[in-house]
Amino acid sequence: MEKQGKSGHLVLVTVPFQGHITPMLQLATILRSKGFSITIVHPELNSPNPSNHPEITFVSIPDKLTKSQLSDTDVASLTLILNRNCAAPLQHCIKKILHSYGHIAAVVYDTLMFCAQTIADNLRLPGITLRTCSATTLLFFPVFPQLDEKDFISEIESPELQRFRSLLSQSPTEATMETRVAFTKAVGRSSAIIVNSMEFLEQEALSKLVVG
Template identity: 30%
Template sequence: MTQKQAEMGFTTEFVKPHAVLIPAPFQGHINPMLQVAKILHSKGFHITFVNTEFNHKRVLKSRGVNALDGLPDFQFETIPDGLPPTDVDDTPEPQSLCDSTSKNCLVPFLNLVAKLNQYASSGLNPPVSCIFSDRAMTFSVKAAEEFGIPVVLLCAMSACWLWGVSRYHSLIYKDLESIKDESYLTNEHLDEDWVPGMKSLRLRELPSLFHLTDPNDPFMEFLMAEVGRASKASAIILNTFDELECNVLNNLSSMFPLYLYHGPSSYACQSNPTE
């Protein structure tokens, strides 16, 4: 129990820790966070898993109205994503969805955590003791500060990806040379060792996201802002292991808080017979 929770009148009656998990609203982000939730649940955590209202409705539509009923200590909640309501079942365009969640989700998320703590006051569940958030949902860092609890960010990408985004930020704002036009995508510029700290890695070997001709690309600006806020998290979980990305992990340790890394979380879930 944190000092702030003690000041709010919570007691030590509930021994079980309560983790609130909020993934980015994309399938490639929801599944890894759900795997983390299962691992935490197997270790004795009370789980609240937070989807957007849009994704929650999609699951109920495809799997039935009882699909997300959960267990007494593994429950699902929702918050709005901030986009206008639509009858279209497709996932919204990523850039607009990310922009909306970063601007509109903090207040609903604060209200949800406050509601869960009110339930705790009535003995319905443990008080929220920590937040696990996707690295693209860093409004959770502000929420954790408000409630005086730790927040752990999950980066489902590799350590190399996280380091690449962080160095892109540095290069742009130091006015170093980036890709100026599309001709740079086919000439020897892509063969340069572009990112300090990634030995022998050339620009052409980075994901297409890094092959932008506009240094002020809105989506890259969003990613850089999220990475910047990640430094305020209590810890970061990376989808890697030391033998694979040792040099990059060493570099990250100078920029980010305590980081945890693991092999595929799906393997950890499959090896756990209780889930």
């Protein structure tokens, strides 16, 4: 068994999309530098190369994705399938890690891998979500239930959300709406949120997100 870091052991859970994998690996490197030992659990699709990060333990779980799903499925639907297929093997994997280390400080998961929050809840572990998008996108969460109402979209007054008005006005698919609901609920239950941002870039948005 690998010697546990002085700050404890963290399990990081990725989704197999490159724009999400890279920020998670960067976060893992930062947390490792703070004294944590790290295990990254990832689906088989687009698996990271462990040799590039010898100080981190990588564990692959089956995603059961078919070639037709990979070629014909939109991102929202693929996200739902991933969460459905990976939930059981992910829980088994985290239980095994917990048994091996005796303690897990937290489960840090990509927002799109929202099944990890339910697993963390079931195992009574802190769940922390990584939002790989900008902090501004978190301002969407309270208004997601109303995004299909055209009158609501036209009345948006928030300067941050107005910049995304054209995106918000697009009619969402059922899979998109289901994904929004799922990860919004997961984030609401999380112990903390990590945002891939910098204060000087999004000072106004971050000020609205900070709980006093």
